[in-house]
Amino acid sequence: MAEPLHIEPAQATGVQSRRLILIAWLFSAIIVLVLLFTYYGIGLLSAGRAYVGGEGLWSKAQKDAVFALGRYTRYHEESDFDTYRAALDVILGDRQARLELEKAAPDLARARDGFLRGRNHPDDIDGMIGLFRHFRHIPDIDQAIDIWTRADAMIDQLMALAARVRASAQAGQVDNGLVLAQLRELNAINERLRPLEDDFSATLGRAARTTKVILLAVLFMGAALLLGAAILFSRRMVRQSEQVERALRQGEQQLRRLLQFAPLPIVIVRSSDNTILFANEHALKQFKLEAASLAISRPADFYLRNEDREALFAHLRQHRSVSDWEVRMQDAHGIPFWASMSCQCISYDGQECVLTALNNIELRKRNQQELQRRAFYDELTALPNRAMFMEALDDQLARNAADGGTFALMFIDVDRFKIINDELGHDAGDKLLQEVAARLTASVHETDLVARLGGDEFVVLVTEKTDTDFVNQTARAIMAAMAPNFHFDRHEISVTISIGISCYPHDGVDLMTMMKNADVAMYRAKERGRNNFQWYGTQRRVARADA
Numbered sequence: 001m002a003e004p005l006h007i008e009p010a011q012a013t014g015v016q017s018r019r020l021i022l023i024a025w026l027f028s029a030i031i032v033l034v035l036l037f038t039y040y041g042i043g044l045l046s047a048g049r050a051y052v053g054g055e056g057l058w059s060k061a062q063k064d065a066v067f068a069l070g071r072y073t074r075y076h077e078e079s080d081f082d083t084y085r086a087a088l089d090v091i092l093g094d095r096q097a098r099l100e101l102e103k104a105a106p107d108l109a110r111a112r113d114g115f116l117r118g119r120n121h122p123d124d125i126d127g128m129i130g131l132f133r134h135f136r137h138i139p140d141i142d143q144a145i146d147i148w149t150r151a152d153a154m155i156d157q158l159m160a161l162a163a164r165v166r167a168s169a170q171a172g173q174v175d176n177g178l179v180l181a182q183l184r185e186l187n188a189i190n191e192r193l194r195p196l197e198d199d200f201s202a203t204l205g206r207a208a209r210t211t212k213v214i215l216l217a218v219l220f221m222g223a224a225l226l227l228g229a230a231i232l233f234s235r236r237m238v239r240q241s242e243q244v245e246r247a248l249r250q251g252e253q254q255l256r257r258l259l260q261f262a263p264l265p266i267v268i269v270r271s272s273d274n275t276i277l278f279a280n281e282h283a284l285k286q287f288k289l290e291a292a293s294l295a296i297s298r299p300a301d302f303y304l305r306n307e308d309r310e311a312l313f314a315h316l317r318q319h320r321s322v323s324d325w326e327v328r329m330q331d332a333h334g335i336p337f338w339a340s341m342s343c344q345c346i347s348y349d350g351q352e353c354v355l356t357a358l359n360n361i362e363l364r365k366r367n368q369q370e371l372q373r374r375a376f377y378d379e380l381t382a383l384p385n386r387a388m389f390m391e392a393l394d395d396q397l398a399r400n401a402a403d404g405g406t407f408a409l410m411f412i413d414v415d416r417f418k419i420i421n422d423e424l425g426h427d428a429g430d431k432l433l434q435e436v437a438a439r440l441t442a443s444v445h446e447t448d449l450v451a452r453l454g455g456d457e458f459v460v461l462v463t464e465k466t467d468t469d470f471v472n473q474t475a476r477a478i479m480a481a482m483a484p485n486f487h488f489d490r491h492e493i494s495v496t497i498s499i500g501i502s503c504y505p506h507d508g509v510d511l512m513t514m515m516k517n518a519d520v521a522m523y524r525a526k527e528r529g530r531n532n533f534q535w536y537g538t539q540r541r542v543a544r545a546d547a
């Protein structure tokens with residue numbers, strides 16, 4: 001199937017679409033990178049926020065522990081010691097996580113368990129673990145962990161003090177001096193912890209702010225990169241599409257010029273509504289159209305028969321092109337002519353169209369018809385000639401062989417025609433032959449075929465009925481038609497004919513036998529004194545003109 005012809009420069013559009021794909025990929029890659037970075041950055045900020053929250057819980061637990069231990073030191077109430085232990089568990093949970101994550105191959109489940117004990121939100125724990133492990137080398141993070149470690153050392157002192165307070169309480173020592181000393185020591189530990197907690201929060205806050213700045217900077221850079229690339233590419237694309245448009249316009253102008261000056265009629269018709277978009281000078285002349293009336297002309301009106309047009313378009317729809325399609329057309333004045341058309345589906349002005357180039361072949365067709373007429377008709381009498389008669393006889397034989405029908409063949413020869421030629425001249429002989437042909441045609445039935453074999457020999461094929469009476473009647477009618485005298489110039493002459501008849505299938509079943517036997521019967525008629533007709537078959541040799 002032929003591809004539609006595109007007038008647009010195909011090379012340019014191919015390169016352009018490849019470039020567009022590349023640009024789309026590039027932009028997608030930048031956007032994906034920025035998104036990934038944002039996701040990762042937000043994760044980091046969230047983990048930082050979780051540590052700050054965790055530090056709050058840690059500080060509160062530490063305060064609760066100190067407060068409960070202070071009460072226990074004073075009143076030795078077991079519930080105060082339980083409160084102390086519960087608060088301490090938060091701090092020890094965070095410590096468990098930290099110690100685990102400090103290891104080269106940490107047990108992450110244990111670290112997670114530690115953070116859970118530290119009352120951190122389960123959703124934050126993965127981020128906290130990730131931040132600890134992957135950003136440990138960042139100075140602010142490293143410093144925060146160092147503060148945490150130092151605070152844990154203070155917690156060890158707190159725990160040692162708690163153990164001593166517990167031991168003296170269980171031993172029942174209620175020495176006021178000892179209690180006072182223990183409370184003072186507790187207070188000192190608490191005082192040393194406070195700045196560490198502040199430092200931890202401040203360090204993490206600084207880290208979060210730095211991360212935020214880096215994140216924003218990268219986001220702005222990504223956006224600026226995207227914007228710059230978009231401006232660059234769009235400027236380039238605008239330039240390119242201007243170039244393509246220019247090339248397109250030039251291509252169209254060239255095509256129009258080419259079509260305009262092409263040495264044969266060319267028409268472009270829009271497929272959607274059959275509007276003629278273009279017709280060159282030759283087409284206007286061929287169809288006798290004005291350029292101004294093109295838009296309102298309907299291409300269908302130029303086809304002589306609508307069926308021809310439909311057949312042509314059915315072929316065109318299937319194959320997208322048609323070449324040397326011969327069709328009868330007509331111009332705007334209704335004058336018909338034969339055209340040989342070649343059509344091609346094209347994209348013209350961005351629209352689906354059909355380009356048609358046609359050749360007026362009226363003269364060639366007429367010559368063809370004339371040659372055909374000469375090949376099958378007798379010049380002198382205009383009757384079918386021997387060739388055509390033989391074809392018709394052959395067809396008749398084939399038909400009757402199939403359907404079992406019959407027909408009669410009459411072989412007719414003008415009697416003593418030579419004398420007429422000799423005495424009145426060849427021209428008179430010709431006129432006589434024309435008159436004989438006319439009388440023959442007028443005397444037979446419409447379905448009978450009359451032909452001239454050559455010279456003064458004629459044949460009649462009788463197909464309507466073939467019973468003896470009917471054929472005899474036909475032969476008599478022919479002879480009766482010859483009876484009136486013929487008039488040429490000042491001459492009046494009487495002409496007779498002899499007829500031989502063969503009948504299918506009695507007298508032959510093939511062409512040559514049928515012809516030969518009719519000829520034999522005609523000679524028999526000549527022998528019997530001319531001006532009569534004879535059947536070839538013996539049982540029918542009965543008829544005479546006067547019978």
Ligand SMILES: Nc1nc2c(ncn2[C@@H]2O[C@H](COP(=O)(O)OP(=O)(O)OP(=O)(O)O)[C@@H](O)[C@H]2O)c(=O)[nH]1
Pocket residue numbers: 380413414415416417418419421425426427428429430433454455456526
């Ligand atoms: N005028 C004219 N004569 C022709 C033409 N073709 C053949 N003839 C002549 O027709 C004559 C045919 O004569 P024949 O059929 O042989 O003899 P006939 O004189 O008709 O005698 P019978 O057939 O025996 O009755 C010949 O003289 C041919 O030259 C033609 O086209 N025009």
